[in-house]
Amino acid sequence: MKKNKQWRVNIRYFRQRYGVIIALIIAILISIFLSVQLWYSPGQSTKQQRANETSQENATGENLTSVYSISQMVFNRQDKNISAIDYRTLYATIVDRVKKWDAGYKSSEVLKKQDYLDALSQEKSIVMTFPDAVSGHVIKSIFGKRIKLANNATINHVQVPQGDSNKFYFYDDRHRKRYTYQISNAPKKLQHLKPGKKTADVSYQWVGKHVMAATTTSVNLQSYSYLLDVDSTVSRLTKLFADGGTRDVNNGQEILTYSNGDNRRMQHNVTTGLINYDAYNINRDVNSLSQRQSEGYRWLLRLHQNADNLYYFEEHDKGQTLTYRLFVNGLPIFGQTTYGTVRVKQLPNNHERIGMSQYSLRVPLPTDQKNQVNLEPMNDAMAKLQSVGVARDDIEQMTIGYRWQLDTDNQIVTLNPEWCFEQDHVWRSVNEQVKSEQGGH
Structure with missing residues (x-):
């Protein structure tokens, strides 16, 4: 009996001394639990995801170089111009070196069409071409803020020297404009860079309002599956x-x-x-x-x-x-x-x-090295289009690309290389266009 009484006394003493603290702790835990539930409700999850995305954008900054990249690299030699098929590693090397050059804006000029092509063909130089115009802001994001170029300038090509020249250039197809920069100090130059084993001979041509380095010989390209x-x-x-x-x-x-x-x-x-x-x-x-x-x-x-x-x-x-x-x-x-x-x-x-x-595309599948496609020179592909009534003046752009073909049974995408062209802002396969105009035969 005394033990029960003593136990009740202890409980009363414990409640008086610690009861408020325990109640406060319980209230805090309940509040945290409800806040977590509210935080992970669908609406709050959306807000948090947006906050994370904003944070990601701020952390990444204007890292435009991860998206705005070139689509062609040409080495201008004395006797011919050579396009590097696998250019990504070379491009990264060139960008890294050019960013360390000390260079100042010298001049700009508008060229006649043929003079524009001749300038791009200047020997002992490398020409890097974007798939379409990029802004001056993108150029400075890639090659460094020290480049003095208006943000609203439009650039299609970058030409850097491989010889003794101390100049490099930006080209604007739309206005046939060339920007010249004087190099005062280049810690690492580009003389020893080579296009690699996989190449194609090219010549600079106007296609629509764009200049492209058009292949002048056939080229073998690998097919892929994903x-x-x-x-x-x-x-x-x-x-x-x-x-x-x-x-x-x-x-x-x-x-x-x-x-x-x-x-x-x-x-x-x-x-x-x-x-x-x-x-x-x-x-x-x-x-x-x-x-x-x-x-x-x-x-x-x-x-x-x-x-x-x-x-x-x-x-x-x-x-x-x-x-x-x-x-x-x-x-x-x-x-x-x-x-x-x-x-x-x-x-x-x-x-x-x-x-x-x-x-x-998810995972690349093993590649059969024998599964290659031989693509004709660009002028031959264009002649195919002209033979079925597509006028050269109606072609806005041309490029070699991979055509997406899906096997729905196996969920496998096959990518086969072929010529594609743009007409009325729509891209089409040259082969498919020819088949369509010939009635599918």
């Missing part, structure tokens, strides 16, 4: 939205629509795999190619489209439409759909639309 990546893009993007999406069927196509109020909407066409992400009420002034290319890069980060092999491909209307494509071995991938493509489009009323696909 496993198809289906789900990762959708799973990442749906985390940006609090709702689970509403399902609808239009014309036999199943469409999922996600929304975050009035500012963000995403439509995922489950049937085709195409995705449109709409951003409304954009409160930033994005009016120049420089601003739009920076904005395009930020959208790639926000929407997790910054794959290692995704690069800038082309722009239209001073960057109001920007296209990024997957590249394999330095060449862009094309297909009948937007597979492997991200398109950022600026629309009226502060509206931007980003089009992409849920399908991408």
Whole structure:
């Protein structure tokens, strides 16, 4: 009996002395638990993800070099011009060295068409060509802030010396303009760089409003196969939205629509795999190619489209439409759909639309070295088009690329090299165009 009484006394004493503290601890734990639950609710998860993306953008800064890269490198020799097929490592070496040069702006001039080609062909030099115009801001991000060039300048080619010249140049196809820079100090020069074993002879030609180094001999290129990546893009993007999406069927196509109020909407066409992400009420002034290319890069980060092999491909209307494509071995991938493509489009009323696909490439499969394709010189490919009624003046651009072909049974993508051309802002396969015009025979 005394023990029970003593026990009750001890309990009362413990409660009086520590009860408030224990109650406070319990209240704090409950508060933390509820806060965590609220924090990881779908809406807060979206906000946190956006905060993480903003942090990622700030940490990465304007690292435009990861997306805005060249698509061709040519070594100008005394007797011929040679295009390096595998140029990525060489490009990184050149950029690293040029960034350490002391160079000052000297002059700029507008050249006649033939003079422009002759200047690009200058022997003992290396010409690096972007797939389409990039802004002066991108150029400075790549080669260093010491380059004095207006942010709104448009550049297609960079020419650096391999001989005794102390000048290098930037070229603007649209205005046939050449910018000259004087090198005062170059700790590491480029004389000993070579194009590698895999090369093609080329000559500089005007195609539409662009200059390209067109192959003058046939070239053998490897075909590749990849496993198809289906789900990762959708799973990442749906985390940006609090709702689970509403399902609808239009014309036999199943469409999922996600929304975050009035500012963000995403439509995922489950049937085709195409995705449109709409951003409304954009409160930033994005009016120049420089601003739009920076904005395009930020959208790639926000929407997790910054794959290692995704690069800038082309722009239209001073960057109001920007296209990024997957590249394999330095060449862009094309297909009948937007597979492997991200398109950022600026629309009226502060509206931007980003089009992409849920399908991408995952794992490369073992390569059969015998599985190669022999591609004719560019002028031969152009002659094919002219034979079926496509006028040379109607061709806006031409390039060798990889055509995306999907085996739906095995979920394997085969990439075969072939000539592609642009007409009316649409890219097509030369072979497919010829077949179509000849009635499929």
